[in-house]
Amino acid sequence: MTLGLLSQYVFNGLMLGMIYAMVAVGFTLFFGVLDVIKFSHGDVLMVGAFAGLATYLGLEALGIDSPVVQLLVMTLVASLSMAILGAAIAKYLVLPLRLAPPLNTLLITLMLGSVLRETVRLFYPQGSNPKPFPRLLPADFVSFGSFTLRADSMMLLLAGLAAIIAVHLLITRTRLGLAIRAVAQDAETARIMGINFEFIVLLTFAIGSCMAALGGLMNGLYYNEINFGMGLLLGVIGFSAAVIGGLGNVYGAILGGFLFSALQSVGAVSLPALFPGTSTAYKDVFAFAVVIIFMAWRPTGLIAEKKSERV
Amino acid sequence: MRRLFDPGSAFPALVSMAGVTLFAVLFLHAESQSSIIGLCAGMAIVLFLLARFGWNALATASFAAHSRTAQASVVAGVAVIAALFYDQHFPLLMLASVLLYIVVCLGLNLQFGYAGVVNFAGAAFFGIGCYTSAVLTNHTPLPHLLVVLTGGLMAAGIGSLLILPVLRTYGHYAALVTIAFGILFRVFLEVNDALGGPQGMKLPGMEILGWKLNDSLQFGETEISFYANYVLLALGMAAVAFALVRRLERSWIGLALDAVRLDETASAAFGIDVARWKITAFTLGNFLAGLAGSVYAMMTGFVAPNSFTFGDSLILVSIVLLGGIGNPWGLTVATAIVVMLPEKLQFIQEYRLLLYAGLVILILLFRPGGLMPRQVRDYLPGWKP
Numbered sequence: 294m295t296l297g298l299l300s301q302y303v304f305n306g307l308m309l310g311m312i313y314a315m316v317a318v319g320f321t322l323f324f325g326v327l328d329v330i331k332f333s334h335g336d337v338l339m340v341g342a343f344a345g346l347a348t349y350l351g352l353e354a355l356g357i358d359s360p361v362v363q364l365l366v367m368t369l370v371a372s373l374s375m376a377i378l379g380a381a382i383a384k385y386l387v388l389p390l391r392l393a394p395p396l397n398t399l400l401i402t403l404m405l406g407s408v409l410r411e412t413v414r415l416f417y418p419q420g421s422n423p424k425p426f427p428r429l430l431p432a433d434f435v436s437f438g439s440f441t442l443r444a445d446s447m448m449l450l451l452a453g454l455a456a457i458i459a460v461h462l463l464i465t466r467t468r469l470g471l472a473i474r475a476v477a478q479d480a481e482t483a484r485i486m487g488i489n490f491e492f493i494v495l496l497t498f499a500i501g502s503c504m505a506a507l508g509g510l511m512n513g514l515y516y517n518e519i520n521f522g523m524g525l526l527l528g529v530i531g532f533s534a535a536v537i538g539g540l541g542n543v544y545g546a547i548l549g550g551f552l553f554s555a556l557q558s559v560g561a562v563s564l565p566a567l568f569p570g571t572s573t574a575y576k577d578v579f580a581f582a583v584v585i586i587f588m589a590w591r592p593t594g595l596i597a598e599k600k601s602e603r604v
Numbered sequence: 605m606r607r608l609f610d611p612g613s614a615f616p617a618l619v620s621m622a623g624v625t626l627f628a629v630l631f632l633h634a635e636s637q638s639s640i641i642g643l644c645a646g647m648a649i650v651l652f653l654l655a656r657f658g659w660n661a662l663a664t665a666s667f668a669a670h671s672r673t674a675q676a677s678v679v680a681g682v683a684v685i686a687a688l689f690y691d692q693h694f695p696l697l698m699l700a701s702v703l704l705y706i707v708v709c710l711g712l713n714l715q716f717g718y719a720g721v722v723n724f725a726g727a728a729f730f731g732i733g734c735y736t737s738a739v740l741t742n743h744t745p746l747p748h749l750l751v752v753l754t755g756g757l758m759a760a761g762i763g764s765l766l767i768l769p770v771l772r773t774y775g776h777y778a779a780l781v782t783i784a785f786g787i788l789f790r791v792f793l794e795v796n797d798a799l800g801g802p803q804g805m806k807l808p809g810m811e812i813l814g815w816k817l818n819d820s821l822q823f824g825e826t827e828i829s830f831y832a833n834y835v836l837l838a839l840g841m842a843a844v845a846f847a848l849v850r851r852l853e854r855s856w857i858g859l860a861l862d863a864v865r866l867d868e869t870a871s872a873a874f875g876i877d878v879a880r881w882k883i884t885a886f887t888l889g890n891f892l893a894g895l896a897g898s899v900y901a902m903m904t905g906f907v908a909p910n911s912f913t914f915g916d917s918l919i920l921v922s923i924v925l926l927g928g929i930g931n932p933w934g935l936t937v938a939t940a941i942v943v944m945l946p947e948k949l950q951f952i953q954e955y956r957l958l959l960y961a962g963l964v965i966l967i968l969l970f971r972p973g974g975l976m977p978r979q980v981r982d983y984l985p986g987w988k989p
Contacts, residue, residue, distance in 0.1 A: 330776045386965070393972060396722060399779055400925065401968045403724075407918060407961035415955065525914060529783055536780050574795040581788040588781050589769040 297439030306558040307551070308446055308515060311453035315508035316531025316552025317538065318460060319501030321546040324535070325477035326497045327457075329387055329398045333406035334505055335528015337375055338380075340409055340508030342426070342519045343417060345371040349427055360429045379502025380495040388494065406528065414521040424522040426513035449511050456507050460500065461543060473497055477541065528578075533584045539594030548595065556580040577599040616659070617666040617674045623650075623762075625681035628940070629688055631948065632695040640948050667933070668979070671850075679843055679862050687836045696831035700903060702943045703838035704896040707845045709935045712851060712890030716921070717978070718858060719885030720865030721770060722779045725786035726920035729890045731912030733757040733794070733897025738805040738907045741795035748810045751899045759894025760887045766887060770878045771879055774868075786917050793909035803909025807901060810834075834903045841899065845892055849932050854981065861885055915957055928974030938975065 308571045316338060323331045345367040352363050386405060390398050430445035464470035475483040476493045484490050512527070513519045535554045538545025560579030565572070593595070627647055634640045654660060667674045682699065689695040708730050715721045723729075734757035740751045769781045794802050809816065809830075852858050863871035864881050872878050901907050923942050927934030946956040967974060 324776075330779070386969070389969060391965075393968075395714075395776065396779075397968050397972060399722075399776060400921065401965055403918060404922070404961040404964045404968075407915065407957055408965070411955070411961065415958065496791055502782035513818055526787070529780075529787055533784060536777055540776070572795055574791070577791045578788050578795070581784040581791075584784050585766065585769050585788075588777060589772055590775075592769070592772040592777055 295439055297437065300437075300440045302558050302562060304440075304442070304446065306554045308450055309557065310551035310554035311450055311457075312508050312512055312515075312527070312550075313530050313534045314457060314547040315453060315504050315511070315552050316527055317534035317546035317550045318457060318543055319504050320532055320535035320540055321538070321543055322460075322473075322497050323499045324540040326382075326473060326480075326494055327387065327391070329395065330402065331382065331387060331498070331501075332399060332402040332528065332531065332532070333382065333409060334402075334501070335526070335531060336406040336409040337378060337502050337523035338505040338509040338512070338527055339519070339521060339524030340378065340413065340509075340511030341371045341375040342500075342513045342523070343413055343424075343512045344374050344424060344506070345513065345520075346424060349429075362403060363427075364429045368507070368510060372503040373578070375502040375506035375509075376499035379498040379505075382502075383495050383498035384491075387498075388491065406524070410521055410524060417521070420521050423518050426517050426519050428514075429519055438450065446515065449515055452505075454513055456504060457547060460504065463500070464543065467495070533581070536594055537584065537587060539596035542594075542596045545594055545596040546583055553580060553584075556583050614666060614673045616662045617670055618677055620659075620663045620667075621677040621681050623673065625684055628685055630987050631944070632685065632689060632698070634948070637949065637951065648846075664877035664979070667828045667930070675843075675846070679839065682835070682839055686832055686839075690816075690828045690832060691826070691830055693829050696829050696835050696949055698944055699852040700831055700834040700838045701900070702940050703842040704900045704903075704938055705920075705943050706842045706939045707838075707896035708893045709920060709939055710842075710845045710849045710932060711889035711896075712920055712924050713889075713930065713932060713935055714852070714861075714885045714892075715889040718853065718861035718865060718923055719882050721886045721889075721891065722916070723782050723886070724779060724917050724921065725782040725789065726893060727912045727914075727916035728758040728786045728789040729763060729893035730897040730900070730916075730920075731789065731793070731907075731909075732762055732908045733894035733899075734912075735799060735805075736894070737898035738807040739799070741807045741902065741917070742805065743790040747813075748902065749812055751902075752895060755898025759897065761943075763890035764883075764887060767883055770852070770886065771882060783914070785852070786914050790913055793912070802909060804906060804910075806906055808927045809905060810837075810902040812897070817855055831903075834899070838903075841895065846932055846936075851900070853930075853932075857881070857884075858981075875971065892931075903944035919957070919960060922960045925964055925974055926967060928976040928978055930978035931974065931976050934974055934976030 315425055316334060318537060319334050320330065323329060323334075348367045348370040349363055352358075352366060357363065357366075359450075382402070382405065386401050390401060428445070430448055433444040435442045462470075472483070472488045472493050473496070475486065475488055476490060476497075480490060483493075508527075509519070509524075510524065530553055531550070533574050534549035535546045536549070537552055538547070538549030557576045557580045560576035561573040564579060627643070631640065631643055634643055649917050682703070686696060686699060689699075708726060711729075712723060712726050734853065736755040736758045737748075737751050741748065746754070756923065766781055766785055770778050773781060793799055825832060852861075860871070860876050860881050861884075863874070863876055864878050868878050919942065923937055923938045926942065927936070927938030946953045951982045952959060971977075
């Protein structure tokens with residue numbers, strides 16, 4: 294394999310890893326504050342991407358065709374609407390089930406994911422077909438031998454990095470972040486200290502869902518196509534990434550995201566090389582098989598949550 | 605007359621069963637969409653009125669006191685339905701599908717409802733059974749009864765690969781293992797050319813000791829649809845699986861499983877081998893799913909990866925939850941509703957996943973026990989403390 298091809302793989306892997314990491318950060322945030330898995334996260338991402346697309350079409354209809362304005366408005370609309378959706382999910386579906394078995398929360402959000410998916414499929418105009426996503430970023434590229442560095446990919450990568458760093462700073466450097474961490478560590482004590490528990494939970498869900506919307510837009514801009522089913526796989530991958538890293542840990546989630554995309558790339562490259570005749574489509578089979586084996590080895594992920602059970 | 609409506613009498617249970625059978629016959633017989641909707645609305649009103657006048661408590665008590673009679677009456681009800689539609693393919697196919705799905709859901713019920721082992725890959729284990737029978741019937745001369753058995757064993761065997769991760773993890777982590785497996789399985793089927801890829805495979809009908817199930821029976825002038833054979837077979841399987849699950853629940857094994865679900869630490873402290881019971885429930889559940897799958901594949905004559913998606917696994921889980929987790933009776937009713945309703949009401953076919961998902965959300969929010977919540981075990985029928 295040439296160096297150029299290798300760097301192409303690495304770059305694609307980084308891009309995918311960034312999207313996975315953004316999804317995984319959401320999972321890990323929710324798990325941190327409420328100890329729940331919000332499985333509809335991947336579908337929130339998909340709805341975010343569709344919200345962005347609808348905004349784009351609306352802007353086109355209004356005659357606004359400057360790509361910068363379009364992109365800004367799309368990002369704003371998608372992330373705000375998903376933040377509201379995320380907070381609403383937390384308020385009406387997740388918080389009411391706090392005292393029920395954890396399985397019920399998982400199930401209710403799984404089912405909500407189906408509802409979102411099916412709603413887009415059935416009620417978005419021709420929602421069951423893949424939709425072309427506009428190319429809004431400059432299409433310039435630089436070639437180094439067989440390796441092409443596309444400007445839009447680079448910008449997406451940087452944007453993703455900026456979003457993750459922003460969330461990180463928010464959590465570690467601000468009073469709000471302090472409150473989130475306090476709730477994550479011990480909700481009861483946090484309440485005694487005068488932290489508005491419900492507000493913090495809703496806010497965390499809003500932030501996580503905002504990240505999902507950004508991830509959805511990135512995904513759309515990178516592949517120039519979105520479809521109603523993309524959230525399911527991305528959700529499961531994001532969940533896997535968060536679990537590989539260790540639920541509740543933001544660094545773990547980022548690490549897990551990049552690890553998962555590395556697994557996929559390794560699968561795509563090495564499987565056809567090792568077993569001639571196998572297709573690269575086995576990469577997901579390979580990646581998920583490794584995740585399952587990994588779970589048997591490190592049941593609580595690389596950076597394990599500190600846990601002691603009171604009985 | 606008073607005696608008949610005593611909670612200790614078998615009469616209310618028999619009347620309920622007769623009513624349900626009558627409704628099922630009318631439902632299967634109805635052709636136009638409006639008559640089906642009318643029937644369902646009528647049934648809902650009748651059920652509401654019955655609940656108002658305390659019939660439900662009466663019927664429940666009667667079912668509990670005469671569980672054998674009640675079970676026999678269910679079998680009789682299915683036989684009556686099958687006999688009435690003896691020459692029509694479609695109602696019999698649906699009946700057999702419902703019965704096979706009941707077997708799968710009984711398996712899931714063992715896992716979710718009793719041992720508390722989550723399994724979001726129910727459709728994948730069902731699919732393992734389907735594909736096993738497709739491969740074996742096409743490529744080997746193995747007798748079909750053995751094929752069905754192998755289907756069950758394959759599902760249990762492949763499921764046992766997941767045992768280690770499932771045991772080592774708990775809660776959400778365990779859910780991920782089965783979800784990942786379900787998706788892995790589907791992707792594997794789609795890209796694997798030896799198994800037909802996305803197009804799937806065809807397979808011949810079942811043959812037991814020279815009895816070809818795909819041949820219609822001929823009695824003089826009357827011809828009986830060959831699906832009647834499958835209904836008989838599926839009815840037998842469902843009855844055996846049902847009896848097995850009920851017996852397990854009543855036995856000390858059921859008690860151990862309940863203890864494991866409710867509190868692992870406490871049950872380990874009381875000397876219950878948590879790992880053993882989780883493995884038992886997981887493997888037995890997958891075995892049932894595989895068994896049903898291999899018969900289902902031979903009945904429909906066709907398998908394709910699209911029937912074993914994550915969405916299908918979710919539908920199976922919603923059946924268990926809708927019926928009332930841990931209650932085999934509730935699950936039977938829920939399976940019938942979930943499998944038959946979209947087949948008959950064409951306009952909800954498209955919306956069925958949306959509908960079920962919405963229903964399950966409502967159930968989880970407002971009635972977590974399901975439509976027919978599980979009753980406390982009662983070891984001495986009719987005994988009141």
